[in-house]
Amino acid sequence: MRYISSMSLRFKTIMIAMITSTLALTTSGVFFSLYDYQSAHKKADQEFRVIATILADRSTVALEFLDQESATDNLASLDAHKAITMACLYDANDALFASFKRNSYNLHRCSANLPEFVPNKVDLFQEVREPVIFDDAVIGTLYLLIDQGDLRETMFLHITTSIIIIIITLFFTFLLAVRLQAFVTVPIRKLQDTAIKIRQSDNYSLRADKTTEDELGNLVDAFNGMVAKIEHDNVALRDSEERFRTLTASSPIGVFQTDEDGQYTYVNARWREITNIYDIHLTQESWIKTLHPEERFQVLSKWRDSLEKGGEFRMEYRMLRDDGEDVNVICHAKPLYEGNGEITGYLGSLSDISELKSVQLQLEQLALYDPLTKLANRHLFRNRLEKAIKHAEREGAMIALLFLDIDHFKKINDTMGHDQGDELLKAIAHRLRFCTRPGDTVARMGGDEFTILVPEIHTDHEADAIARKVLDVLKVPIRLTGLEVIITTSIGISVGLKDAEDANALMKNADLAMYRAKARGRDNYQFFSDEMNVELTRQLAMEAELRIALQQDQFELYYQPQVDLNTGKLIGYEALLRWIHPEKGFIPPSDFIPVAEDSGLILPLGEWVLRSACQHIKQFTERGLLPKDGHVAVNISPRQFHDANLVTVISDLISTTGIESQQLEVEITESLLMENVDSTIATLNMLKQLGIILAIDDFGTGYSSLNYLKRLPIHVLKVDRSFVMDIPKDKDDMEITSAVIAMAHKLGLRVVAEGVEIIEQADFLKENQCDFVQGYYYGKPMSVADLYENIRNFDQWHSSTTGG
CATH class of the missing domain: 3.30.450.20 (PAS domain)
Structure with a gap:
């Protein structure tokens, strides 16, 4: 194979043509010789069998009558057939009866008995056996021996002729192959020469000449196309390398x-x-x-x-x-x-x-630290808290989490401005760092909320000491632009892993404890307890029930009459919200109103109260249950009052229900007035422009300033029931109540006293010129149905309920 692969294409072409021709001619010659030989052999076999059949028929009589002479003469007629060398006629017992032998074959004689038949015998002679039959019975056998020499001579002649033809054909094939290979090898040699020149000169602009339009021409086209592609790629590669050098250099x-x-x-x-x-x-x-x-x-x-x-x-x-x-x-x-x-x-x-x-370090500072106070922010604090919890779990220690909220910080922002508020926060952050150890983490969670993480404590007393220190340090006056500000804080403390074992629970528990501290008067700290968690669970359950109650309309408005002390006439009602739970029955407002306020449900609930009250005012007026100059008072919660849509909601309700605006009285608590005085006055002025009555509820329980009170656009002041309920036993309450009535009248306000339950209280209030009263003495809160039944003749009804 290696020798063949090293041959030239010219020699390979000639050799292939010669070998192909030789194989073709030899195969065809052998095939036709064998075919001719077989045809001749078959023809001779048929001929001799016909002769044997005829001669057997002729020998029937001779065998039957035992006429040996006649049989011999009959066999002698085969002398005309030169290929038959011997003929033997055997009787029924296979014994020789008559015979014929050609003189030229001395070696062949008939045997005394019929020779046995040897199948597949290869010999120069052919045997033919033909039975002699008479009346369907075999009476003898004719045996012929035939010389196949003529067939062999014919076969030899055919082979000799084929060899001569093959030699002659190979000669002409060689001449033709030599001529034809030039058509193939010359273009390929030119193509090879071009490829060698391109390789030696590295010049891909050279092209091979195309001399034919056949497959060789297509090969030249493909070669030239490949060279053109290489040339294009080389140019692109050089350009790319140049660009790469330029790009990398700059x-x-x-x-x-x-x-x-x-x-x-x-x-x-x-x-x-x-x-x-x-x-x-x-x-x-x-x-x-x-x-x-x-x-x-x-x-x-x-x-x-x-x-x-x-x-x-x-x-x-x-x-x-x-x-x-x-x-x-x-x-x-x-x-x-x-x-x-x-x-x-x-x-x-x-x-x-x-x-x-x-820049990344700066971003990390922004991402992990509060930009104002430089304390850790919520994200970093949470990360350190989780690490501290894992460390405490491994070491079997405890950690303390303190949650701080600055008391009344919003007032400082409102009165002194946000810039001073920011300065105050920075001062607080500085003091908190002073209160803590190097390993503690102080963080600002947002607004005026701070947290302190104290890792590795062993008793609650350590957290107790830090909380006391924080309270004391923050009480020291802080100077801001010439003013000294004294602040307090409310602190909630949760201890891990005692109160909780994960960051979310610890944060939640500390937050709950902080709200408990605020509820207990601020400026103190409270440790988390399981009771707080129970309370939270109760509030969450109530919040869920409140949502269902709003969807299923489980609320109802009750109305308590308000009476003019001078005339004894009914002048209106106060609308009081009642929740009639389908399973728990009546739920006091004191239980669910704070939950509604915290969860934000007070907004849809308050809007429902306003809508229902306006609809009832319309019904009461049409049925004569409300005087023309009468009104219905509705309490507004702090969160509802600060809602930006409050004025729009009330205006739309007055318009859609068709009531007179002065028939609606809105009551707000005294403490709400002082949360943001300027914003409160602005909202009250917009409500006053609607024409509704404005009242201060629970007056005397807050800390309102007379300076602000005179600026408020209100019409009515309600004395809290806590000052009325002990009249006439408590002289101090009597003095306070009379002073409030006198002050209100000096400011041009009407006064309503709540919680009047006995005639002595009514007489005292009348003596001190109180304008209106309400309480059990004049009537308990009633459902709308009870109101329709009992209030139609108020004077008669009032006499029956008071015994007067």
Whole structure:
């Protein structure tokens, strides 16, 4: 095979033509000779069998009558057939009866008995056996021996003729193949010469000449197209390399290339600037020297691992320049492969990310620290809290979480401005740092809320001591632009892992404890207890039931009459909300109103109360249950009052129900007035423009200023029932009540006293010129149905209920 592959194309073409012709001629000659021989043999066999049949028929009489002479004469007639060398006639007992032998074959004689038949016998002679039959009975056998010499001569003649034809044909085939191979090899040789010239000159602009339009011409076209493609790719590659050199030379990123052993073969100018390596002969050792000592081993280990495994290298590390400056870089290198898949080196980039790291540190400060107080923010505090919990679990220790809320901080913002409020927060943050240990974490959660994480405490007393210290330190006056501000704080404390074992629960428990501290008068601290959790669970359950109650309309308005003390006439009602639970029955407002306020459900609930009250005012007026100058009073919660849509809601309800605006009285608590005086006055003025009556409820229980009180656009002042209920037993309450009535009248306000239950209280209030009263003495709160039944004749009904 190696010898054949080394032959020239010309010789291969001639040899293929010769071998192909020889095989074709030999195969066809052998086939036709064999076919002719078989045809002749078959024809002779048929001929001799016919002769045997005829001769057997003639021998029937001779055998039957035992006429040996007649049988011999009959066999002698075969002398005309030269191929038959011997004929033997045997009787029924296979004994020789008569015979014929050609004289030229002395070796052949008839045997005394019929020879046995030997199947598949190969011989130069052919045997023919033909039975002699008379009356369907075999009476003898004719045996012929035939010489096949003529057939052999014919076969030899055919073979000789075929050999001569093959030789002659091969001669002409050779001549033709020599001529034809020129048509194939000459264009290919020209194509080869062109390819050699291109290789030697590296000039891909050369093209092969096309001389034919056949497959060889197509081959030349394909070759020229391939050369053109290579020429185009080379031009593109040179352009790409030029662009790459230009790009890397001006790139802000360092670019480098190494061999398979990691030795540098190319670096751009920016790489040298970053590494501060300007050696002409660049080595890997010079790069290693620039690595920061603290990170050198780790970088080299990963780089060598990448070289050994042929993997990608990506790493952020520090380099140390000659001037001692740290440079933060990120290096990324990928392997380069040959066509066989072997790695030939690495191509990589080196980026100076020092400025990026600096910005990242600043972003981390913004992300983890409060920009105003520089304390930890919520995210960082949560992270440290979770770590402290895990550490406490491992060490079997406890941690304390203090949740602080500055008391009445909103008033400081409103009165002194947000800038002063920010200064106050920074001062508070400074003092909180003073109260804590180096390992503690102080964080600002937002607004005026702060937290302190105290890890590794052993008893609650340690958290108790820190809370006391915080309360005392914050009470020291803080000077702001010439003013001294005294603040207090409410602190909730939860201890882990006693109160809870996860961050969410600890935060929630501390928050609950803080609200308990506020509920107990502020300026104190409270530890979380299980009772608080029970209370929270109760509130959550009630919140869910409140939502269902709103959907299923389980609320109802009751109305308590208000009476003019001078005339004794009914002048209106106060609408009181009642919740009739389908399973629990009546639920007092004191149980569910705070929950509704905290959850925000007070807004849809308050709107429902206003809508229902306005609808009832319309019905009461139409049925004569409300005087023309009468009114219905509705309490507005603090959260509802500060809702931006309150004025719009009330205006729309008055318009849609068709009532007179003065028939609706809105009551707000005294404490609500002082939360944000300017905003409160603005809202009250808008409500006053609607024409509704404005009243202050529970007056005397808050801390309203007379200076603000005279600025408020209100019409009615309601004396809280706590001052009325002990009249006439408590002289102080009597003095306070009379003073409130007198002050209100001086301010041009009407006065309503609540909680009147006995005639002595009514007489005292009448004596002190109180305008209106309400209470059990005049009537309990009633449902609308009871109101329709009992209030139609108020004077008669009032006399029956009071016994007067």
